[in-house]
Amino acid sequence: MGYAEFSLSGSKSLLMSKISSINDFVIKFANVNGSGSASANQTFAKGVFRSGIPVSPKNIFPSNIQGLPTWFEVRVNEKGYLGRREGIDIAVAMNPQSYRQDVADLKQGGYLIYDSSWKRDFGRDDINIIEIPLTKLCVQEFSNPKQRLLFKNLGYVGLLASILEMDKEIYIVLIEEQFKGKEKLIEPNVKALNIGYKYAEDNFKEFCEIKVKNSNKTEGLILTSGNDAAGLGCVYGGATVCAWYPITPSTSLAESFDKYSEKFRVEVGTDKNKYAFIQAEDELAAMGMTIGANWNGARAFTATSGPGVSLMSEFIGLAYFAEVPAVLFNVQRGGPSTGMPTRTQQSDLLSCAYASHGDTKHIMLIPSDPKECFEFAVEAFDLAERYQTPVIVLLDLDLGMNDWSSKEFQWNDLKEYDRGKVLSKEDLDEIEEFGRYLDVDGDGVPYRTYPGTHPQKGAYFTRGTSHDEYARYTEDGAKNAEVLSRLTKKFQTASSTVPAPIFNQEASTSSIGVIYFGSTDCSMQEALDNLKDQNIDIDAMRIRSFPFNLEVWEFIEEHDLLFIIEQNRDGQMRTLLMAEGGIIPDKLVSILCFDGQPITASFITNKINAHISGIPSVAAS
Amino acid sequence: MTYIVKPKNHHPLLERNELGLTRRDYEGAVSTLCAGCGHDSISSAIVEACFQLSIESYKVAKLSGIGCSSKAPAYFLNQSHGFNSVHGRMPSVATGAAMANHELLYLGVSGDGDSASIGIGQFIHCARRQVNMTYIVENNGTYGLTKGQFSATNDLESKSKYGDDNLFPSIDLPSMAIQLGASFVARGFSGDKDQLVPLLKAAIAHKGFSFLDIISPCVTFNNHNTSTKSYDYIREHNDSLAKPDFVPLGKEITANYEEGSSIEVPLHDGSLLSLEKLSEDYDPQDKISAIKSIQESQRDNKVTTGLLYVNPDAKDLKEILNVSDTPLNAMGSKDLCPGSEELSKINLSLK
Ligand SMILES: Cc1ncc(C[n+]2csc(CCOP(=O)(O)OP(=O)(O)O)c2C)c(N)n1
Ligand code: SF4
Numbered sequence: 013m014g015y016a017e018f019s020l021s022g023s024k025s026l027l028m029s030k031i032s033s034i035n036d037f038v039i040k041f042a043n044v045n046g047s048g049s050a051s052a053n054q055t056f057a058k059g060v061f062r063s064g065i066p067v068s069p070k071n072i073f074p075s076n077i078q079g080l081p082t083w084f085e086v087r088v089n090e091k092g093y094l095g096r097r098e099g100i101d102i103a104v105a106m107n108p109q110s111y112r113q114d115v116a117d118l119k120q121g122g123y124l125i126y127d128s129s130w131k132r133d134f135g136r137d138d139i140n141i142i143e144i145p146l147t148k149l150c151v152q153e154f155s156n157p158k159q160r161l162l163f164k165n166l167g168y169v170g171l172l173a174s175i176l177e178m179d180k181e182i183y184i185v186l187i188e189e190q191f192k193g194k195e196k197l198i199e200p201n202v203k204a205l206n207i208g209y210k211y212a213e214d215n216f217k218e219f220c221e222i223k224v225k226n227s228n229k230t231e232g233l234i235l236t237s238g239n240d241a242a243g244l245g246c247v248y249g250g251a252t253v254c255a256w257y258p259i260t261p262s263t264s265l266a267e268s269f270d271k272y273s274e275k276f277r278v279e280v281g282t283d284k285n286k287y288a289f290i291q292a293e294d295e296l297a298a299m300g301m302t303i304g305a306n307w308n309g310a311r312a313f314t315a316t317s318g319p320g321v322s323l324m325s326e327f328i329g330l331a332y333f334a335e336v337p338a339v340l341f342n343v344q345r346g347g348p349s350t351g352m353p354t355r356t357q358q359s360d361l362l363s364c365a366y367a368s369h370g371d372t373k374h375i376m377l378i379p380s381d382p383k384e385c386f387e388f389a390v391e392a393f394d395l396a397e398r399y400q401t402p403v404i405v406l407l408d409l410d411l412g413m414n415d416w417s418s419k420e421f422q423w424n425d426l427k428e429y430d431r432g433k434v435l436s437k438e439d440l441d442e443i444e445e446f447g448r449y450l451d452v453d454g455d456g457v458p459y460r461t462y463p464g465t466h467p468q469k470g471a472y473f474t475r476g477t478s479h480d481e482y483a484r485y486t487e488d489g490a491k492n493a494e495v496l497s498r499l500t501k502k503f504q505t506a507s508s509t510v511p512a513p514i515f516n517q518e519a520s521t522s523s524i525g526v527i528y529f530g531s532t533d534c535s536m537q538e539a540l541d542n543l544k545d546q547n548i549d550i551d552a553m554r555i556r557s558f559p560f561n562l563e564v565w566e567f568i569e570e571h572d573l574l575f576i577i578e579q580n581r582d583g584q585m586r587t588l589l590m591a592e593g594g595i596i597p598d599k600l601v602s603i604l605c606f607d608g609q610p611i612t613a614s615f616i617t618n619k620i621n622a623h624i625s626g627i628p629s630v631a632a633s
Numbered sequence: 634m635t636y637i638v639k640p641k642n643h644h645p646l647l648e649r650n651e652l653g654l655t656r657r658d659y660e661g662a663v664s665t666l667c668a669g670c671g672h673d674s675i676s677s678a679i680v681e682a683c684f685q686l687s688i689e690s691y692k693v694a695k696l697s698g699i700g701c702s703s704k705a706p707a708y709f710l711n712q713s714h715g716f717n718s719v720h721g722r723m724p725s726v727a728t729g730a731a732m733a734n735h736e737l738l739y740l741g742v743s744g745d746g747d748s749a750s751i752g753i754g755q756f757i758h759c760a761r762r763q764v765n766m767t768y769i770v771e772n773n774g775t776y777g778l779t780k781g782q783f784s785a786t787n788d789l790e791s792k793s794k795y796g797d798d799n800l801f802p803s804i805d806l807p808s809m810a811i812q813l814g815a816s817f818v819a820r821g822f823s824g825d826k827d828q829l830v831p832l833l834k835a836a837i838a839h840k841g842f843s844f845l846d847i848i849s850p851c852v853t854f855n856n857h858n859t860s861t862k863s864y865d866y867i868r869e870h871n872d873s874l875a876k877p878d879f880v881p882l883g884k885e886i887t888a889n890y891e892e893g894s895s896i897e898v899p900l901h902d903g904s905l906l907s908l909e910k911l912s913e914d915y916d917p918q919d920k921i922s923a924i925k926s927i928q929e930s931q932r933d934n935k936v937t938t939g940l941l942y943v944n945p946d947a948k949d950l951k952e953i954l955n956v957s958d959t960p961l962n963a964m965g966s967k968d969l970c971p972g973s974e975e976l977s978k979i980n981l982s983l984k
């Protein structure tokens with residue numbers, strides 16, 4: 013599997029075994045929540061990224077502000093495999109509370125770094141221990157008690173730079189960038205870095221056989237999170253109103269919109285804002301504001317997670333039935349109920365696809381990396397206005413909150429927003445009769461007007477009660493059925509313009525296919541390569557949207573057996589495919605990971621292997 | 634219920650306003666509410682106020698929740714866009730709409746069930762955010778549409794039509810609105826058009842959150858003689874603070890008040906709210922005395938009506954959030970999209 017091989021240095025015994033590898037390892041930081049470690053860990057990851065090697069840092073944090081254990085895992089992989097990988101090669105154990113677990117997670121031959129101001133015996137003789145008395149060193153060097161604590165973090169970053177043989181200068185530059193404008197802080201931070209660096213140079217020169225070697229594999233890549241990217245996408249997509257209610261893991265998406273709006277959306281001359289950012293009193297209000305603003309012709313969105321979607325459901329149904337555009341980001345976390353607020357899952361697929369009572373269906377976009385989060389945010393507004401309906405963009409905690417080595421963002425300056433079928437005053441002057449819900453073009457999409465457009469024409473009454481083509485209340489069942497059928501037609505029209513699936517197959521020769529979506533992408537890529545190495549060829553399709561395009565059905569048709577990889581318990585994508593396409597259940601085999609950790613390539617590979625080893629014709633040859 | 638369009642034939646002698654429009658031009662569809670329902674009188678007071686103010690209907694957005702009261706927007710201002718949203722959530726829809734385009738006039742219509750129970754959270758936050766709108770609660774102390782359950786504004790001593798006791802004290806929305814920072818708070822009575830129309834006109838002219846609690850008897854479920862929201866009860870117990878008169882910009886005060894007995898409140902658009910005091914210590918710009926007088930009349934089994942509180946200088950939500958004077962819904966990609974050059978810089982900053 014290519015990573016982390018053993019070498020027996022000396023030849024004495026297993027005691028001396030060391031994992032050795034270049035640009036391919038997993039390092040895990042164990043810290044106390046609220047101790048300021050997050051920024052140092054981030055700095056470490058960014059330093060590796062700047063050395064030209066893709067990284068995937070993952071914050072594994074408790075639902076707590078201060079005191080509980082927290083972890084930060086960084087996978088470094090030159091090939092660009094960015095999914096989580098099991099097994100820890102280097103553990104930076106800074107939290108005695110979690111020593112036991114951290115030491116147990118470490119692979120044979122791995123390296124344990126800990127604060128030896130208080131010495132410990134960890135009871136494992138198959139790992140390599142790197143002792144550094146960080147607390148003592150910081151007490152010696154700093155007088156301010158806060159600094160003494162905080163700078164332990166950069167101390168171990170310095171140590172890592174040394175033992176991994178990295179260019180220390182990269183970290184000094186990173187520190188300088190971080191404290192731009194607060195120059196006074198640069199000197200003590202660099203000093204902290206040097207404390208660890210020097211200690212390692214003096215005591216652990218050439219001890220560690222895992223190395224970081226400069227490379228060029230990050231050309232064209234950026235390091236950012238899905239939430240940050242989606243918030244930026246909303247700015248580029250022309251959103252002007254964001255109404256939201258704080259909830260992990262979506263909060264940073266709304267905050268990203270605010271951050272970029274403060275930068276790009278302040279009117280020259282007046283200093284007034286070309287956006288409104290409203291923290292609502294709850295998710296119901298957030299959705300109501302989003303709908304009100306969209307109804308009135310502004311592009312508006314909200315960001316939430318599963319519990320928020322549950323609260324918004326009544327409103328989502330109103331927007332669907334009254335045909336008001338609305339964009340909603342659902343950054344999924346572990347459910348059901350309050351569930352695991354700081355862990356990841358893809359378990360809101362069904363609750364979003366059919367959100368609200370009655371017959372409702374919603375457009376969903378499912379990005380797989382930050383670049384796509386940016387693009388789908390823009391796309392969501394176009395689709396919502398084109399089809400006058402809610403569009404739900406589904407991220408998950410892993411994609412939303414963690415930094416990913418993603419392709420750069422791109423923008424075409426010629427792009428015009430698609431505002432959909434909106435009648436201007438001039439349009440209204442020309443037409444004889446306006447009916448808000450008349451299917452004039454036969455595509456199921458009617459024309460709408462903004463309030464205040466025309467003195468005599470175009471006014472209508474938006475309502476969630478049954479209505480006719482002219483938006484008038486009706487209790488005529490046949491009329492209502494007509495409207496419902498038109499909404500189905502509209503949804504079908506949308507299926508040809510929502511983002512098509514991505515295929516991962518040079519020639520579709522296999523009778524086996526795999527279907528996956530969202531943040532699973534990175535682990536899937538690696539799993540497919542692993543399977544290929546074992547001579548198992550599988551065609552792969554990444555679904556990116558709902559309603560499903562024709563190509564989705566064709567792919568399913570063309571294969572005898574399909575694995576569906578999901579990060580939920582119930583195989584929700586499988587259910588959705590069965591419900592929408594009438595697919596025979598036996599054909600669709602679920603591979604499900606729902607422990608709240610991002611799915612790994614080996615999990616997928618093992619499950620697929622286990623299944624097909626029972627099928628003689630496709631077993632590994 | 635079906636939708637009935639009113640025939641429109643203007644009598645040549647019908648009075649016309651500054652826009653050359655008649656009252657008929659401000660009407661809506663034929664009401665499907667019970668004959669005698671207070672809500673219908675409020676609709677006609679709204680028609681009257683808008684007619685007198687020469688408002689352009691198409692520049693008005695009417696929003697409501699769910700209930701008999703929330704149906705009312707269909708029965709006035711035919712040329713305005715309307716939005717009958719979901720139960721108790723009109724405030725958030727209105728907030729979003731007002732953010733999208735501050736140039737329209739927002740008229741929110743709600744019921745006491747809609748605003749004092751299911752939607753009380755949204756009512757509270759809409760008031761404290763100072764959304765620039767006129768927010769009307771057509772208060773009948775009951776859930777009309779679901780057939781007569783007690784609402785949270787029904788007084789403790791007010792029995793149901795069937796003789797059931799009301800077990801819980803009532804919520805007084807105007808007191809709440811004052812405490813929450815609403816900058817215009819009044820109580821009216823659907824049966825007193827002389828008071829209601831000037832109050833509505835002033836509420837509409839006021840910039841910021843104008844709240845009107847209008848007692849509006851439900852003839853079908855809450856108009857019996859043990860009800861405190863019946864026509865008879867309100868007529869007997871009405872404790873009017875002042876006789877309001879609304880004077881648009883450039884018009885002269887015509888009412889003849891005795892010296893020292895009137896108060897004039899200039900509104901932000903230059904119009905004037907002139908009030909003939911009915912009680913000595915009435916000062917509509919003093920929050921504390923407003924709340925005190927509401928509580929005193931409650932103690933004395935009376936219902937205070939009239940303008941309770943006004944702060945003509947308060948900031949509205951748009952100003953608080955420092956939102957552009959160009960409506961957000963009128964901005965295009967040129968105003969909103971930072972473009973590829975900036976994106977390259979962002980890419981660089983994420984290396
Ligand atoms: C979520 C939800 N719950 C319950 C209802 C049923 N419902 C409709 S109107 C109403 C009460 C309306 O009372 P109020 O707002 O006072 O209006 P009124 O009919 O008295 O004018 C209720 C409970 C609903 N439409 N939606
Ligand atoms: S039930 Fe009551 S509130 Fe509803 S229309 Fe009839 S009188 Fe009015």
Ligand SMILES: [Mg+2]
Nearest residue numbers: 744745746775
């Ligand atoms: Mg009521």
